[in-house]
């Protein structure tokens with residue numbers, strides 16, 4: 001099967017049906033009508049298969065040398081150089097209207113130029129590589145699955161992503177499976193160097209000079225100054241509102257984008273405990289903290305569902321006694337259906353359904369670890385009701401010591417209808433959904449990944 005013009009996110013049938021029921025739940029249909037809900041669900045599948053319309057970068061305000069203006073100038077110059085080298089018009093880079101430490105770069109596309117570029121010899125890349133290319137990356141050698149037999153360094157190539165994950169590595173024939181055109185570029189190595197040479201090649205394999213979407217390639221660009229981060233993730237740490245000197249727990253921290261942001265908002269004073277189950281991932285948190293000159297973060301590989309122990313000491317490694325933290329961020333494992341772009345997700349319905357039960361284990365521990373008066377932020381990068389609004393309803397029902405709080409900043413939409421939450425409670429939730437978010441206007445606050453944020457305060461001891 002060849003590449004289609006309008007790409008929809010491809011899901012297993014039962015997951016598709018489950019998500020459809022979410023978006024067409026009785027309350028939604030009663031409020032907006034069946035036709036509108038159907039249209040919105042279709043739009044969702046289209047949006048999830050395409051990249052957000054903007055790239056956002058958080059600036060490191062903690063750097064000792066250089067002020068914000070100098071950093072912004074350096075970033076602009078670096079990106080401008082990159083665009084000019086690729087033969088593109090430099091983008092209009094601006095500071096976010098509300099978040100003054102965020103730079104916004106509009107992405108351009110889709111740039112469909114099929115006649116010229118699609119006649120080039122083909123390179124096929126795996127799904128993850130393809131999705132990164134749609135967000136501005138070049139093709140790294142490790143992502144290349146198939147390449148025409150006599151391809152040489154310097155050749156122009158048309159790049160396709162293998163949607164179903166069936167192209168065998170090293171394939172020489174043109175891949176005829178389900179594929180999507182993601183642009184064209186120039187080979188930075190020959191086919192032989194990529195597949196035949198003994199020493200393992202790394203780095204850029206195809207520099208994308210005519211991608212489907214023009215967006216900055218940010219790998220290795222000023223890592224001490226900028227952190228590419230999706231807008232809802234940036235908002236999430238702001239909603240937590242950590243203060244200098246406080247003790248914060250980040251229960252599922254890796255790779256650490258939010259952890260480092262939290263520590264930055266605290267002016268690197270106080271204590272941020274960052275836990276993650278996977279040791280290699282925890283190393284990334286430490287690396288990101290070091291790159292930003294942050295010293296108030298402690299990282300530990302640990303299962304957060306085991307993080308409470310009354311006999312433990314509050315200082316040092318986990319576990320910790322109850323009421324140890326001023327604020328807790330629970331940005332835990334989720335079905336991640338809000339990630340954009342994604343052309344294909346083979347998650348089973350059982351796996352999808354398992355997340356809300358797993359998340360409740362973390363919520364229970366988070367509530368215990370919070371001091372009275374403390375703040376819990378619960379977030380996911382998904383769009384399901386079970387992991388979001390219904391999870392909030394369950395939390396309020398099971399932990400009467402929690403109250404649901406207003407969020408600042410609130411730049412996303414409100415909670416979706418379809419749980420037992422009241423309208424005034426839904427107003428306090430922040431749901432980023434590229435379709436629910438409304439209107440015809442695509443702006444940096446609306447055309448984002450799918451994301452959800454709830455903020456609670458522990459108002460009394462149970």
Ligand SMILES: C[S@@+](CC[C@H](N)C(=O)[O-])C[C@H]1O[C@@H](n2cnc3c(N)ncnc32)[C@H](O)[C@@H]1O
Pocket residue numbers: 233251252253254255256257258259275276277278281302303304305331332333334
């Ligand atoms: C959504 S990601 C966190 C992203 C992170 N907060 C950030 O902004 O960079 C979820 C993380 O939960 C971690 N995780 C899964 N189960 C866990 C557990 N039982 N204890 C601690 N971390 C866990 C995963 O390894 C993964 O890194």
